[in-house]
Every structure is written in C-alpha cells, then in structure tokens.
Amino acid sequence: MIIVTSFIRQSVAGLRALLVLTVVLGLLYPALVWGVGQAVGRSQAAGSLVTVDGAVVGSSLIGQEWKGEKWFHSRPSAGDYTGDVSGGSNLGHGPDLDAAVAERAKQAGIPVQGSPADALTASASGLDPHVTPENAAQQVARVSAARGLPASDVQRLVDEHTQGRTLGFLGEPRVNVLQLNLALQGLTTAATG
Amino acid sequence: MSDTLSGLLTIGVLVVALVVVHVPLGNWMAKVFTDERHWRPERVFYRLSRVDASSEQGWRSYSVAVLAFSAVSIVVLFLLIALQGVLPLARGAAMHLDTALNTAVSFVTNTNWQSYAGESGVSPVVQTLGLTVQNFVSAAVGLSVAVALVRGLARSGGATIGNFWVDLVRSVVRVLLPIAVVGAVLLLLGGVISNLAEPTTITTVSGGQQVIQGGLVASQEAIKELGTNGGGYFNANSAHPFENPNALTNLLEIFLILVIPFSLPRTYGVLVGDRRQGFAVAGLMAALWGIMLTVITWSEVHSAAGPLGSLEGKEVRFGPWASSLFAASTTGTSTGAVNSLHESYSALGGGGALFSMLLGEISPGGVGTGLYGALLIAILTVFISGLMVGRTPEILGKSIGRREITLTALALLVMPALVLVFTGIGLVLPNVRAQMLASGPHGLTEVMYAYASASNNNGSAFAGFSADAPYTNLTLALCMLLGRFVTIALVLALAGSLVAQRRRPATSGTLPTHSPTFVGLLVGISLVVSGLTFFPALALGPLAEALA
Numbered sequence: 001m002i003i004v005t006s007f008i009r010q011s012v013a014g015l016r017a018l019l020v021l022t023v024v025l026g027l028l029y030p031a032l033v034w035g036v037g038q039a040v041g042r043s044q045a046a047g048s049l050v051t052v053d054g055a056v057v058g059s060s061l062i063g064q065e066w067k068g069e070k071w072f073h074s075r076p077s078a079g080d081y082t083g084d085v086s087g088g089s090n091l092g093h094g095p096d097l098d099a100a101v102a103e104r105a106k107q108a109g110i111p112v113q114g115s116p117a118d119a120l121t122a123s124a125s126g127l128d129p130h131v132t133p134e135n136a137a138q139q140v141a142r143v144s145a146a147r148g149l150p151a152s153d154v155q156r157l158v159d160e161h162t163q164g165r166t167l168g169f170l171g172e173p174r175v176n177v178l179q180l181n182l183a184l185q186g187l188t189t190a191a192t193g
Numbered sequence: 194m195s196d197t198l199s200g201l202l203t204i205g206v207l208v209v210a211l212v213v214v215h216v217p218l219g220n221w222m223a224k225v226f227t228d229e230r231h232w233r234p235e236r237v238f239y240r241l242s243r244v245d246a247s248s249e250q251g252w253r254s255y256s257v258a259v260l261a262f263s264a265v266s267i268v269v270l271f272l273l274i275a276l277q278g279v280l281p282l283a284r285g286a287a288m289h290l291d292t293a294l295n296t297a298v299s300f301v302t303n304t305n306w307q308s309y310a311g312e313s314g315v316s317p318v319v320q321t322l323g324l325t326v327q328n329f330v331s332a333a334v335g336l337s338v339a340v341a342l343v344r345g346l347a348r349s350g351g352a353t354i355g356n357f358w359v360d361l362v363r364s365v366v367r368v369l370l371p372i373a374v375v376g377a378v379l380l381l382l383g384g385v386i387s388n389l390a391e392p393t394t395i396t397t398v399s400g401g402q403q404v405i406q407g408g409l410v411a412s413q414e415a416i417k418e419l420g421t422n423g424g425g426y427f428n429a430n431s432a433h434p435f436e437n438p439n440a441l442t443n444l445l446e447i448f449l450i451l452v453i454p455f456s457l458p459r460t461y462g463v464l465v466g467d468r469r470q471g472f473a474v475a476g477l478m479a480a481l482w483g484i485m486l487t488v489i490t491w492s493e494v495h496s497a498a499g500p501l502g503s504l505e506g507k508e509v510r511f512g513p514w515a516s517s518l519f520a521a522s523t524t525g526t527s528t529g530a531v532n533s534l535h536e537s538y539s540a541l542g543g544g545g546a547l548f549s550m551l552l553g554e555i556s557p558g559g560v561g562t563g564l565y566g567a568l569l570i571a572i573l574t575v576f577i578s579g580l581m582v583g584r585t586p587e588i589l590g591k592s593i594g595r596r597e598i599t600l601t602a603l604a605l606l607v608m609p610a611l612v613l614v615f616t617g618i619g620l621v622l623p624n625v626r627a628q629m630l631a632s633g634p635h636g637l638t639e640v641m642y643a644y645a646s647a648s649n650n651n652g653s654a655f656a657g658f659s660a661d662a663p664y665t666n667l668t669l670a671l672c673m674l675l676g677r678f679v680t681i682a683l684v685l686a687l688a689g690s691l692v693a694q695r696r697r698p699a700t701s702g703t704l705p706t707h708s709p710t711f712v713g714l715l716v717g718i719s720l721v722v723s724g725l726t727f728f729p730a731l732a733l734g735p736l737a738e739a740l741a
Contacts, residue, residue: 003257010261016242017358018265018330021365025329026322029370030387033377033412037387045387047405047435056395059405061384061434064397071399075509083404084392085312086429088506090536090657092543092635092738093496097505117502118509124432124533130509169194169202171440172512181398 050178058178063129066181069146072131072139074177075118076104079126088124110138130174133162147188157183200490200514203444207518210448211455218452219459219471225367226340226360227464235362246362249353252689255341256682258357259334263301263678266327271297273323277316284391286316295666300324302677303331303559305417305424305529305652306669308661312392312427317408324424325413329373332420332453333364335561338681339457340464342565345688346589347465349696354688368453369420376449377415383445384438387411410435418449421559423529423652431519431532432508443515443532450528454478454557457564465589469707474567476712481556481719485549486521492541493517506537517542524549527559529652536630536639536655543655544735547642550649551727552719553608559650565684567715571706572601572687574718578704588706590696597690604683609726611648611672616641616730624664630657634741638734647672 037045048060058064063074065081079085091097101120105112110119116135136158144154161180165171231239231246239246250258274293277283288296292308296315299306300323309315315324337360344354381387390407397403410426414436417423427433437443455478462471493513497503507516516533523530524546535546549556555566576593579586586593593601619625619640629636639658646653647669654660660669705711 003253006254006257007261010258011265013242013244013358014258014262014265015269017238017244017262017361018269018326020238020242021330022322022326025365025370026326029374030321030325030409030412032374033381033415034387034389034409036378037381037411041382044381044384045411046390047386047388047407048384048438049405052398056393056405057398058395058403059434061438062403062405063434064399064403065401066399067401068399081401081403083406085310086427086433087310087656088429088432088534088537090534090630090655091505092536092631092657093505093539094631094635096631097501097537101501117497117504121501121505121507123504123508124506124531124537125429125434125508127429127434128508128510129434132509165194165199166440169199170444171199171510171515172196174509178398185398 050182052182060176060178061129062127064178066177069142071181072136072143072177072184073108075128075131076120076122077126077128078122081127083127086125086127088126089122129176129178131177133158133173133175136162136175136180143184147184149187149191153187154184157187196494196512196514200518203515204486204518207444207448207451211451214452215456215459215475218456220463222368222456222460223463225363226355226460231359232366235366238362239358244358246356246359249356251353252341252685252692255354255357256685259338259681259685260678262357262361263334266301266330267297270300270323270327273319274315277319280316280318282317284316286314286319288314291663291666292661295670298670298673299652300327300422300424301331302650302673303335303420303422303527303562304647304650304673304677305422306647306654306673307424307652308666310428311425312406320413320426321409325416328413328416328420328422328424329365329369330361332369332422332560333361335559336364336368336453337361337561338684339561339564342568342684342688343461343464345691346568346591348692350694351692354685354692369416372449372452373412373416373419376419376445377411379445380414380442381411383442385411385414385442386435406435414446415449417530418446418528419453421450421454421526421528423523425530431530432534437532439510440515443511443519446530447519447522450522450526450530451557453560454526454563457561461564467707470589473707473712473715474564474571477567477570477715477719478555478557478563480712480716481552482521482525485525485545485556486518489521489538489542489545490514490517492539492545496539496542503539506534508533520546521549524651524653525552525554525556525558527554527562527649527651529646531653534656535642535653536657540735540739543638544731544739546653547638547645547735548723548727548731550645550651551612552723553605554649554651555719562650569601569604569684570715570719572597573605573722574711574714575704575706576601577718578714582704584702584704587697587703590699591691591694592697597687600683600687600690604680604687605722607679607683608648608676611676612641612645613730615644615668615672619644619665619668622664624662628659628662628665630659634734634738638738641730641734643669644672648676650677
C-alpha cells in the first residue's frame with residue numbers, strides 16, 4: 001500500500017518534471033540549434049540545395065534517378081530516388097540477391113561479370129548521391145557517344161568530379177552524380193552553343 | 194591509399210579521440226554525481242516541478258521513482274503519437290495503436306526500435322516534443338541507475354543510493370545537453386539539415402520529380418547517437434544523407450555513440466577511489482568491442498572481394514570499412530542506429546552484429562546500461578573465481594553472498610530468457626513466418642535479431658522483417674519493457690544490498706579485481722556465458738548460413 005501511494009505521488013512529480021524537461025529539450029534545444037544553423041550554416045541547414053537559373057533542381061546530398069543514354073546513372077535504388085521514402089532492399093547474400101542483381105544488370109544493359117559492384121547493388125538509403133570512380137568511368141563511352149562528345153573530354157570531367165578520401169584517409173573515393181551531370185550539361189551546351 | 198590503411202587509420206583516430214576524452218569526461222561525471230551543490234537552473238527546475246531534491250533515497254524509493262517517471266513517459270508519448278493527427282503540423286503522419294504503443298515503449302526504454310518509417314509515421318511535433326525529449330531522458334535514466342549501483346559499491350554501511358531526480362536532472366543538464374549542443378552544431382556544419390520546411394517536390398535536371406525532406410534533424414541526430422538511442426529521423430537512419438552526409442559526420446556520430454559508455458569506467462574508478470578498477474572494466478569493454486569489430490570488418494571486407502562486392506545495403510561514401518565500424522559500435526552500445534543495412538551483410542558480418550547484442554550490451558554498452566551490465570559480469574566473475582579457489586567471493590570489500598549473487602544471476606538471465614522464448618514462439622507462428630523476408634537460416638536470424646534487439650534495448654534491425662503487425666509490435670514492446678525495467682529493478686536492489694555492507698579491507702586472500710588476469714577472466718566469462726546460452730540458436734542461424 002505504501003508502495004502504491006508512493007508510486008502515485010512520484011508519478012505526479014514525474015509528470016511535472018517531464019513537462020519542464022519537454023520545454024527545455026523539446027523546444028529550447030532544437031530552437032537553439034536551428035538558430036545557430038540560420039546564423040552560420042544556412043545552406044547546410046536547408047539541405048545543401050542545388051539551383052539552376054534560380055530553380056531548385058535537387059540536393060547535392062541526395063541522389064537522383066537519371067534515365068536515358070546521355071546521363072551518368074546513379075546506383076540501383078529500392079525506392080527509385082523518389083525522396084518520400086528511404087531504405088534498401090534488405091536482401092541477404094543468396095539466390096534472391098543474385099536474381100535482383102541479374103535483373104538490375106538487364107535493366108542497365110551491362111554485364112553482371114566485370115561491372116563495378118556499386119552499379120549492380122542498391123544502397124542502404126536508396127538515395128546514395130555517389131557512384132565509384134570505376135562505375136563512372138565505365139559509363140563514359142555510352143554517355144560520350146549519346147552526346148557526340150569526345151570520350152577524353154567526358155573522362156576528364158569525371159576525373160575533375162572525383163572526390164578523394166576526406167583529409168586523405170576518411171571514407172571512400174566517389175563521384176557525385178548530380179554535379180557530374182550538371183557539368184556534363186554545361187560541356188554539351190558549350191560544344192553545341 | 195589502400196582501403197585497409199584508410200580503414201585502420203579511421204579506427205586509430207577514433208580510438209585516440211576516445212582515449213584522450215575519456216579522462217576529463219569521466220572525471221567530470223564523477224564530480225557531477227558527487228557535487229553537494231545544485232546549479233541555479235537545477236534549483237529552478239526542482240521548484241517548478243516540485244520534486245524533492247533535498248533527501249537521498251533508499252533502493253526502493255529510487256526504483257519507484259525510476260518506474261513512475263518511465264510509466265508517465267510512456268503514457269505521455271503514447272498520447273502524443275495517438276493524437277498527432279489533431280495536433281499542428283500533422284502532415285498526414287499516422288500510426289496504428291499497436292505501432293504507437295510499440296514506439297512509445299521503444300523510445301522510453303532507450304531501445305528506439307522503429308516499426309514505422311520516419312518519413313510517414315510521425316509528425317515534426319512528435320519528433321521534437323516526444324522523441325527528442327525521450328532520447329535525452331531515457332539515456333539520463335540509464336546513467337542514473339549506473340551511478341546508483343556504483344554508489345552501492347563505493348559507500349560503506351549506508352542506507353541510501355542517491356536521489357533519482359537529482360541524478361536525472363544532472364545527467365541532462367551537466368552531461369548530455371552540453372555535449373549534444375556541440376555535436377548538433379558540428380553535424381549541422383557538416384551538412385545534417387535543420388529547418389522547418391515541409392517535404393517539397395522539385396523537378397530534377399532530367400525532368401523527373403523528387404521530394405526533398407525537411408526537419409529539425411541535426412538536434413535530434415546528436416542526442417540520438419550521444420544517448421545511445423538510435424531512432425532515425427528518416428527510415429534509412431544514419432544511412433540517409435540528410436542524417437549522415439559524409440565521412441566526417443560519420444566518424445563524429447560513431448564517436449558520440451561511444452564517448453559516454455567508454456568514459457563511464459573512469460567515473461566508476463574515481464567514485465570507488467581506485468582508478469585501476471575503472472581500467473579493468475574499460476579493458477573488458479574494449480576487448481569485446483575490438484573482437485566484434487574484427488569479426489564484422491573481416492567478414493565484410495572478405496566478402497567484398499567476391500564478384501558482387503559487399504555494397505548491397507551500403508553507401509558508396511562509407512564503403513565496407515566505415516560501415517562495419519559503425520555496425521560494431523551501434524550493436525555494442527544498445528544504440529541501434531545504422532549507416533548500412535545489417536540484413537544485407539555477409540552471414541558472419543550480420544551474425545557478428547547479432548552476437549554483439551547478445552553479449553548483453555557491454556561492448557561498451559549503452560549510456561549507463563553498459564557500466565551496470567559490465568559490473569554484473571564482474572560480480573559473476575568474482576563469484577565463479579571465488580568458488581574455484583575456495584574463498585568468499587568479494588568485490589571492493591563487499592561480499593557476494595546469496596542475496597547478491599541471486600540478484601546478479603536473475604539480472605543476467607532476463608535478456609537471454611526473453612530472446613530465446615520469444616524467438617522460439619515466433620518461429621512456430623505462421624503469421625510471424627509470413628513476416629520474414631528471407632527463408633532458411635537467414636529468416637531465423639531475422640526473427641532472432643528482432644527479439645535480441647528489443648530485449649537488449651538496442652533497436653537495430655534486420656529490416657527485411659516486417660515487424661509492423663499487432664503480434665510482433667506487442668511482443669517486442671513486452672521484451673523491451675521487461676528487458677529494461679526488470680533488469681533495472683534487480684540492479685537497484687543489488688545496489689541497496691551492497692550499500693548496506695561495510696567495506697572490508699583487502700587481505701592477502703582477496704582476489705584483485707584490477708589485474709590483467711582479472712580482465713582476462715571477465716572477457717572469458719562474458720564470452721562463455723553468452724556463447725553457451727546462444728550457441729544452439731546461432732548454429733541454426735548465422736553459422737548455418739556461413740557454412741552453406
């Protein structure tokens with residue numbers, strides 16, 4: 001009985017404590033971080049958005065789906081880069097994954113053997129903005145043929161957009177597909193214009 | 194630079210950072226929980242919430258306060274989620290009631306298992322007022338309980354183990370909040386978003402449509418890692434580029450996950466007046482973390498040499514090394530955040546993540562939970578060693594009698610009992626089998642992973658398992674509740690039993706609990722206990738898959 005009354009009394013105290021903590025941790029703390037972001041990191045806080053002629057065309061952090069021969073393609077995605085959902089295939093190593101990979105290879109028109117692993121595997125987020133430099137290099141011939149550009153020019157563009165490891169050792173070498181394709185479009189305009 | 198060198202350097206930088214920071218942070222936490230004075234904002238808090246901060250509590254009052262606060266938290270969070278549709282900024286977010294109950298229990302127990310997808314399941318109001326708040330206070334509860342157990346060992350012949358409300362508030366005000374603010378700002382500068390925008394549809398360069406998400410993510414992300422919570426703002430968790438955009442934020446997030454659990458042994462050493470005791474516990478945690486990291490990394494890097502690599506379920510910017518480092522750290526700390534999909538790991542990589550949880554979250558374990566879990570193993574170890582050499586088992590001058598070893602053994606048995614019983618029941622139920630994505634050994638691992646994650650209050654998942662159904666939502670919630678609060682009640686009872694004893698001086702017959710030999714015993718006992726308990730189940734799951 002003493003335990004029960006004690007539990008009730010402590011619950012009432014706990015409710016009041018939770019309300020005060022909610023004001024501090026649920027309102028003031030996020031507001032403080034938001035405010036700092038507005039002062040010193042507005043672009044990052046907004047999502048590192050990329051604009052062309054004043055219109056937002058994407059985020060440099062979020063991968064996009066690129067259809068057609070003339071663009072560099074992103075990795076396969078379990079969510080088709082729609083952005084309203086995120087996640088991966090969750091397939092473990094085994095026949096189901098092998099079948100999915102064969103299907104992706106057919107869709108992309110590339111062989112299973114000899115293609116870079118990231119070209120045939122879906123990322124964890126379904127929004128991976130990067131491909132490996134090997135993946136990009138393998139797409140150079142297709143893209144340059146479709147655009148009528150010299151392959152060497154397109155490969156140079158890939159090289160320029162290859163980011164090395166951060167600080168020389170952190171993470172992996174990678175190519176941001178959105179930025180590469182925007183530069184590619186600029187190159188095409190310059191060549192034809 | 195080769196992948197191997199890059200991966201080893203990354204681990205090296207992380208370890209150096211932890212070694213450097215654990216001393217001041219560990220000392221600071223020891224000071225926080227022994228300080229006689231309240232800070233001014235804390236006094237305002239005690240006045241506003243009218244809790245009694247003036248007197249210490251015995252283990253019963255302390256337990257009642259912990260349970261009452263957690264019960265109220267569950268009710269409030271459940272109501273917030275259930276009523277989110279009528280609250281502002283709902284934006285169509287909705288959950289079934291069983292999912293809402295699962296989520297409320299999940300965030301209050303520091304599990305952060307998510308049966309919902311962040312993009313569609315919860316409104317921004319629930320994310321900040323509900324989930325962010327619980328990320329702080331559930332971690333503070335774990336920290337408080339750990340400190341109460343340490344007081345039981347440190348004090349001699351007392352009746353009280355501290356005041357829960359003071360421990361709770363100081364954990365938030367003096368430990369979690371300052372680090373979270375710094376961490377959130379650094380994450381934000383690294384690219385983690387923090388805005389009030391609605392999801393916006395844009396037209397892409399190639400003419401497609403894409404939704405760009407918004408949200409106050411940076412503030413939630415920092416405490417999600419620091420409090421070893423792990424519930425993602427988005428479904429893809431720390432694999433989502435808006436939660437974890439690059440290699441630097443990734444390293445920072447792993448650091449935030451590990452920093453408090455690896456600093457607490459120092460706090461323990463300072464509080465019991467013998468820092469060597471802290472080194473021994475840190476040695477146990479570091480050894481287990483190192484072993485699991487090696488197993489997972491080796492398996493993932495090894496499978497990357499195959500024709501398909503190991504990039505299914507991994508991001509290009511992280512690759513196998515930084516993904517494995519995150520996986521070992523998140524499963525060893527009861528965090529459960531992921532930057533890659535554990536279900537798509539190789540058999541031994543995913544099995545390693547599972548075993549990392551089954552060790553009982555002591556490598557190095559969650560905020561507070563890791564320390565009290567490791568101390569339970571230490572008590573079990575002195576008991577077994579005492580039996581072997583025929584001496585009265587004792588730790589820090591407190592004898593481990595019938596009551597102490599009973600409480601310890603029960604506390605250590607709660608989690609294995611929940612995992613094995615509920616996995617077994619799940620596997621014979623047709624509805625649960627229908628929720629599996631995989632079949633065969635990998636399907637068994639899916640179900641076992643889910644109940645191991647819930648019972649250990651971890652929260653990571655083999656996410657192919659469609660857990661969002663009434664039976665699994667409710668049984669997983671039950672595992673989270675029992676795994677958390679039965680253990681806490683037993684730990685606090687143990688603290689009460691230990692604090693009443695006078696500390697006896699060490700004699701020549703006392704087994705030293707700080708020597709390298711003792712660390713070896715700790716590692717051996719923890720591996721043997723979990724190995725014996727789970728080997729038959731693991732043999733049917735990850736081991737069968739690896740040998741196939």
